[in-house]
Amino acid sequence: MDNCNVPVVQTIDLVKRYGDGVGTLALRGVNFQMKQGEFVAVVGASGSGKSTMLNMIGALDRPTSGHVVIDGHITSRLNDEGLASLRGDTIGFIFQFHYLLNEFTVLENALxxxxxxxxxxxxxxxxxxxxxxxxxxxxxxxxxRPTQLSGGQQQRAAIVRALANRPKLILADEPTGNLDSQNGALVFDMLRELNSQFGIAFMLVTHDDRLAQEAERIVMVEDGHIVADYDVAKVEEQIV
Ligand SMILES: Nc1ncnc2c1ncn2[C@@H]1O[C@H](COP(=O)(O)OP(=O)(O)OP(=O)(O)O)[C@@H](O)[C@H]1O
Ligand SMILES: [Mg+2]
Known part of the structure; x- marks a missing residue:
């Protein structure tokens, strides 16, 4: 099937409520689309719903209502096995803490x-x-072994692990959040390069506004809603 024009991510009225009763409404109806090969930075205050959005998109958790479509697959129609195989084939994850296993070498971890x-x-x-x-x-x-590496090197090994299965989409939740600004910028540049060289779509949460400005597109989340969504280059054009 030629699916070049299928968005790699689409969410339709995505709602997530945690807990029973009133609970916490973490996502209040998010409609979002991302093309193949795009590099999107997700920004917003603590507790605004960024990680929840990534977890729903990455099929790590199920939404309360609404839909997530990944590369043409409606995740709500998949059983746990189908979700696991979608995650394994299509998505790579990078987290703030790398979760490398110290019983294994860097190469074994990446594999x-x-x-x-x-x-x-x-x-x-x-x-x-x-x-x-x-x-x-x-x-x-x-x-x-991972502990023989610096923090920045460990995060780079985790990036390779996320790319090992040649995913179409990488979801990265504050991948530079645990690094100093110099190493953070280095890791970010690497992600940007991998994005442009291999056409892998990136959705990356960051608290660093300077890094966010290096993305193609910025999505701002506030209180469970997307409140701004813009193309960085176009905004820069307007400012100049
Ligand atoms: N597993 C959970 N159970 C209950 N409430 C949760 C859970 N995860 C998140 N929440 C709540 O949902 C809301 C959104 O949380 P989320 O983790 O998505 O925010 P965030 O934007 O990623 O914040 P941060 O920048 O601090 O990582 C918050 O009010 C949070 O307390
Ligand atoms: Mg978070």
Whole structure:
């Protein structure tokens, strides 16, 4: 199927309520679309619903109502097995804390999404992951344990792990939140480069306005709503 024009992400009236009764209304009807290969920064105050939005889009949790469509698949129509395979084939996750496993080497950690699959990584997949580790400057760290790496290097290894299955979409929740500004900028630049080189769509939550300005598009979340959604280049044009 030629699905070049299918949005990689679409949400329709997405609502998420946590808890029983009145609970907390974390998303109040979010309608959002993202094209293949786009780089979107999600910004907003603490508690505004950014992580909830990412978790729904990444099928880590089910919405209270509304729909999420990932690469043409309506996630509410999938059972747990279908969701797991959609996550495994299409989506890569990067979190604030990298969750690398110290019992394994950097290379083994990066290969993990492929190793848990039946048959394990193919020769091509192994070559791809090694190439990525080289691109993020970890060629000579592959056999190290994660704790032998700096914070920035650990996050770079986690990025490679997210890319191992060649996802169409990367969801990154404050991937630079735990790094100093110099390492944060380095990691961000790498994500931007991987986005432009491989056409992988990125949806990235950040609290750093300077980094957000380096995205193609900024989505601002407030109290469970998208309150602004704009193309960074177009706004810059207007300012100039
Ligand atoms: N598992 C949960 N159970 C109950 N309430 C939750 C849960 N997760 C989030 N919430 C609530 O939902 C709202 C949105 O939370 P969310 O984590 O999406 O915010 P956020 O924008 O990611 O904030 P931050 O910038 O601090 O990470 C908040 O009021 C939060 O307290
Ligand atoms: Mg959050």
């Amino acid at each position: 993990m999404p492929l190793s848990v699959r039946k048959g394990g990584p193919t020769r091509d997949e192994l070559a791809w992951v090694k190439e990525l580790l080289g691109r993020v400057g970890l060629a000579d760290r592959m056999k190290c």
